[in-house]
Amino acid sequence: MELFYKRLNSSQTHNISVNAAGNRVKYSLSGRFYNQDAIYKVGNEVFNTFNIRSKGSIDINDYVSVDNNTAFFHDRYDQPFFAYNMPFLRNMEHRGSPIFVPTNPDGTHTFWGENTGYWRFKEGDDFDNRKSINFQTTFGLTVTPIKDILSIRADYTYQARRYEWDRVRTPSQYSPAPGVTNDVFVAEKDSYHSRNRNQTDYQAANVVATYTPRLGENHDLNVVVGWNLTDSKYTNYYMQRKGILWDSYPSFELMDGTEYAEPNDYLTSVGLVGFFGRVNYTFLKRYILEAAARYDGSSKFPVSQQWGFFPSASVGWRINEEPWMRWASSWLDNLKLRANVGALGNSDISAYYFLEKISLSKSSVLFDGKKFIYTQQANVVPDGLTWETVTTYDVGLDFDILKSRLSFSGDYYIRNTKDMITNGPTIPAIYGAASPRGNYGSMQTKGWELTLSWKDQFTVAGKPFGYSIKGSLWDSVSKITDFPFASGLIYSFYPGKELGEIWGFRTDGYFLTNAEADNWTTNTFHKNGSNFRAYAGDLKFLDVNGDGTIDAGNATLENHGDLERIGNSLPHYQYGINLDANWNGIGLSVFLQGIGRRDWYPLTESGFFWGMYNRPYGFLMKTMEGNTVEVDYSTPDWFVTNAADKPYWTRRVAYSANRNQGPLTYENDYYLQKAAYLRLKDVTLSYTIPSALTKKIHIERARFYVTGTNLLTFSPLFKHTKMFDPEVISSGDSDFSGGTLPGLGGVGEGYSYPMLKSITFGVNLTF
Amino acid sequence: MKKTYTTIILAACLLASLVSCSDFLERNPTNTIAAPSYFKTEKDLQMYCNGFIQSYLPGFTSVAISSDAYTDLVATKTGSDFYHPFIWNPQKQSGWDYGNFSFIRGTNFMLENMTRAKEFISEAKYNHYEGIARFWRGYAHFSKMQAFGNVPWIDHVPQKEDSTLLYGSRDDREYLFHKILEDINFAAEHVSGENDVLTKGRTYVNKWVVLAYKSRICLYEAAYRKYHTTNPSTNIAWNNQYESSEELYRQCIDANEKLMQSGLFTLHNTGKPQSDYSDLFKSMVIPTDEVIWSREANGGEVNVLHDLTWYYRSTSMGQQYSPTKELVNMYLTLDGTPITNDKVSVNEEFDNRDWRLAQSIVGPGYQYQDLAGAILPFKTNFSMSWTGYQFHKWCIEKEENYSRALSNNSVPILRFGEVLLNHAEAKAELGEMTEDIWNKTIGALRERAGVRNIYPGSSDYVVDPFLTEYYNGDGYPVLNNILLEIRRERAVELVMENGLRQDDLYRWKLGQKIATRFQNLGWRGIYLTATEVSRGFTINGFPYTVGSGAGSPTNYKIANSGANNTWSLTDKTSGYLIYHYGLQWDDKMYLSPIPASALVENPKLGQNYGW
Structure with missing residues (x-):
């Protein structure tokens, strides 16, 4: 990993905005540029965004005004590329043996240098480039026949998004032995360039009339009627050609492949129409x-x-x-x-x-x-x-006391x-x-939400000190x-x-000797290596239903064998805490967030959790070192030698978390992880120079700040794996797919773009 | 206020005119065809039939490894879980999910909807495509019947309300096979064999594919009805309400004769007994003089390659499929007689033997190509062989194929050689074998392999005590020499091919063989003398030494091969290499259990007998 990742990277943001307001005309213009440095040491990586927004309105007369809001965004993300169906992190987990070297003594590429993608990153001709352009404009017309009583607003929005995604995989060779002709890793005929282009055209129109008659002191009435319509069209084109002839020129015209991937060319079109109305009446306030x-x-x-x-x-x-x-x-x-x-x-x-x-x-x-x-x-x-x-159905109570x-x-x-x-x-x-x-x-969902805040200020050294929590x-x-x-x-x-319930087996630690395993309840459910039996150092499953065998029954409510509900995979007791304080131009704001309870059973392909238990050649996990059962195999009655150290990880059995019947493949309470966390999401310390000073140099406001993001995270999960971020632990929202099945499957956990800890230094100037 | 109302009314009119809602809210995809307008042209039918090939043409591993790996003649690291002692149960069983029945649904979807094409294409064309759909429908049902015995016959696209079918019981196997045969016979009659020049021996289904398939399944079911006395799903005697065993043998013979009389197929015999057999399994362009149906690989730009060599040359990818001594002993000598002594070193064992031995199993002089392109002697690897023998029937012997899916050999799914074997067996089972038929079938196969053809009825015939004991011992029904020799020939000719060895054991009611071990010891491998054990031995010029293995003083390891496996020897300090891995057989295993999940969905399916 050290060969690929930087410990630190940097990014920059620049914002600018201009506002103007006249009697009948208002206008503002703003822009932003953001650029983030590569997180990889090798390979070209570019990430930047640029956007600009213009906003204005003109009051034609007392009754009619028109407005427009137009924005343009541009994003670009270029990254090195290795293989379509092997995301880089999965590749590292599978193939990145800690002792691999990318280069042979004679300077040629090793098999592993190619197999992990190192050289594809380094040489830079293989890329995965994405860019998108977003344009959005809204025209509004507001007619106010009776000022403050009746107004009608009609608007029309057009939004266009253009997205292009190119991937290039060039031919490559490695050398298996000194002087041996380079063997082909990816042949020219298999090299390819693919382009995925999609466009979204979105239109929306709204007409809303608002009627607020004056009915006297004790009556407030507000009536809204409206109509809206949206029309969205999504078009996708995909093409791929094989046979790159010149690595640095992967143009579709400079390739000789006759084999094309099946192209995509489709349009998805959705229309929605709605009519709505609302009457709001308040009596006696x-x-x-x-x-x-x-x-x-x-x-x-x-x-x-x-x-x-x-x-x-x-x-x-x-x-x-x-x-x-x-x-x-x-x-x-x-x-x-x-x-x-x-x-x-x-x-x-x-x-x-x-x-x-x-x-x-x-x-x-x-x-x-x-x-x-x-x-x-x-x-x-x-x-x-x-x-x-x-x-x-919602009931709520709000109160503000003690001068709010x-x-x-x-x-x-x-x-x-x-x-x-x-x-x-x-x-x-x-x-x-x-x-x-x-x-x-x-x-049926039952839920509750609570928010409690306190804010106050008092004087410290003659200056107001304000704070809130x-x-x-x-x-x-x-x-x-x-x-x-x-x-x-x-x-x-x-x-x-x-929703989210996890069914799994109950366990009672692991067996210390083969004899203990032999005398335990028969278990022909789990395939342990090649055999349907357990040995010293393997999990001791409990015969919960007392039928003399460990199994999952028919996996039905009537007969679920020894399976029980052992946890819930959805986040529970989510919370957020904001703290703010300012004094004399110095500001501090802190944002903490977290989840109070969540269970996670790693999917079979969560290689960064299971390491060697997934595939014997999988990633060597630091958390397993010195914390794994060691077994003495010298006599037929194997025994655990380091039981006194209470190691967490059970006996190393290849594929035990990866094969369909593997003892770790099926959910169990031993390896069920607690994925609750508390994260220091954001801390900002700022200083605003007194405007009396800055006005002298025609600056309305000058603010310096430093922001830290994701600086600290606490989670019981880190006890057994440091490779997962509890905030982005799962690969996606599958809650409504009708429940996930046990056993094999599930790639993606832990392969997300790493959550970066970042520290930002910034200046805001307002003229 | 009046003005207000006017404005509102105006606005409402505007809305109404803007949206003619029914049009705006009715949208259709641009890249798919509305199903009700499909199946009108021949192209529609053709492309739909292509879909069966894409999804259901047997895959490379199913042709070249599949269930053959778990039979009596092949030692594997741990065998199939199905045969592990007393662990298999309905909870572990799969194969009865909706995905397993979507194949049948797909055939009925075509048969129900293709009537739209009737007015656009000729009757002959129509029947051709109906025949192809019915071929696949029969094919799909047959594979379910092999696994589960009694299975519902599904001849329409089931609707959700169709509770008699969805929540009904299974159909009786005899009725089921009768319906399968109806479909296959319709296909055999109507599917075109005319454009054979174009499609012969390739991927597409033509008349000849249907006939060869018919030959295979009729032989299967005919023998099943003969050697099993009861329907294994119920353990109730056959009722013979539909085709009898004899009628099925006759149907098999009928298909064989049509193929033989077509003159389109012959054994691939170019007069090179040392390589003709191998050409069938190691060629990218498969010999279509013999092959009737195949799955193609191609190393060109289309880049359709497979991992068969990897399976056979990896310690982890496959099950380290190892030919047993029993298999090796079944190969005749070139003069048409059985071997008389199997206690010989591998280095001599291949001398003067049926050329198929050296074309199936690694022997002296066998070579491979290393990464640098050099051709070198192949070294037997005892960490991926449990018997000292290794297969190479399907291997493209290049080191680069050992850990990557780069093999480019096309594989035969049906071939004329199998048809000849089916013909010989059906004739012999009916007692109608003649020397003429023998010469055209078994004799021809032996001659192609350089073996002198001796008819078992002739005076030159030498009885093979090993073969006789193998099939007639242990209380099995006693077979005559012709049937014994046909069984020998099937084992030798079809080894590791299309799962046929497992089919054979099941239909001959020899399932017990899967768990039977040489002298109850284990899988039997090469023979080592006491000197070879104490001083080491060589295979193909490479030296090996025998060291002590874990567990017992009579357990051994074989050094100089990187192997960590442990063996024993039949005579403690010398003898056949024995690898022990105990498997279990029970007669209920002729069928798989109906999966527990299927019974939850529909308890009326009922469980198979014994499960």
């Missing part, structure tokens, strides 16, 4: 009533099921405004009770999903030396498809999801197709309340299932 509704249509659903109606209503009561609460007015600034019930529609499914389609593909099988084009059976479509409805120094806001909610868009119910296998996604089942804590638990035709399999949805 303290009784608040609101009713609203939306009527939405989406092209993702079949014509007969396109439209959904989503009403909502809320009430509020500002208790402190009641005459009988005046006694408390000296310390009670705000006390409000809220309640609302509201429905929203969700159309989270891909476009065209309900259509039966046939697509063309190019074969990987040959006929007479050539690939051919083939089609296959159409996708199975759902019986129907419509909006998923999420209805939330202490503030509290609390909410408790129940969210019912109906007609969930999720995997369909299990159908017997001979149906021959996965049950398509559709509107199945219901889910704010903490937030929130959590929610989701359970499936209904799922039609539930098969009872614990890994799919069933009524009562809690």
